[in-house]
Amino acid sequence: MTTRTGTWRVPHRDAGTRVTSWPPRDLLAPVAGLLAPFLVALVLVPVRTGLSHTNAALILVVAVVAVAALGSRTAGVVAALSAAAWFDFFLTRPYQNFSINATEDIETAVLLLVVGVLVSQLAARARRLKVITVTDAAHLSRIHRTAGLAQSANSADTVVDHVRGELVELLGLRACRFEYGTLLGRPPRLVEDGNVTGGRGWAQDDIELRAYGNGRYLGRFLLTPGPGPVPPLQARLVAVTLADQTGAALDTAGPVGRG
Secondary structure (H helix, E strand, O other): EEEOOOEEEEEEEEEEEEOOOOOOOHHHHHHHHHHHHHHHHHHHHHHHHHHHHHHHHHHHHHHHHHHHHHOOOOHHHHHHHHHHHHHHHOOOOOOOOOOOHHHHHHHHHHHHHHHHHHHHHHHHHHHHHHHHHHHOOOHHHHHHHHHHHHHHHOOHHHHHHHHHHHHHHHEEEEEEEEOOOOOOOOEEEOOOOOOOOOOOOOOOOOEEEEEEOOEEEEEEEEEOOOOOOOHHHHHHHHHHHHHHHHHHHHHHOOOOOOO
């Protein structure tokens, strides 16, 4: 049986076994990340003497955002690196050479890379949240509630307890607990794309959902699936977003006790 997800299919053998299938977008997006900035820079070559380097860089940033919005975070980073390289090669003196003589051109190239990476990550995240918004307003409401609590709560533990309750309801769990800063064992893991890796997939084993703050691992939710079917992809993506919000709250709050 296959389940329709966007424009590609994720095959399943049964509720407890996941078969990995690479969607065409994930295969093609990094290639687009390499080629799109190259083609844009090539188009700008005839007008490069009359175009400020700042404007040229902004045009390349637009290409980076387009790749990230239609592809993935990885594709966005690839596009940002490609944009910086081809900006240097085609649009700064000496032309057709990977070197820059002018200090301001070096600064522009560095800023192009940094801004390209940042906006590509935002664009990729916005694309994921847009899918959730269009298909289920209730899911978006969960995200908004958690974001509001994360900003107003005096304790990160309050956010953790709130998200535990949201996850139980959202995913139909029998139980959910949170471990601060420990990584014992190797349970199946709910990852960023909404799939479960390792073990028996979404079965009766505990499944970990990690919380990160500024790229640092801070803790994990341990999810005990209920007797119902595997939660839909949208619900699993919302769960990942809630874990991200928990990680942000924990990072802001600083070290906390274990519970």
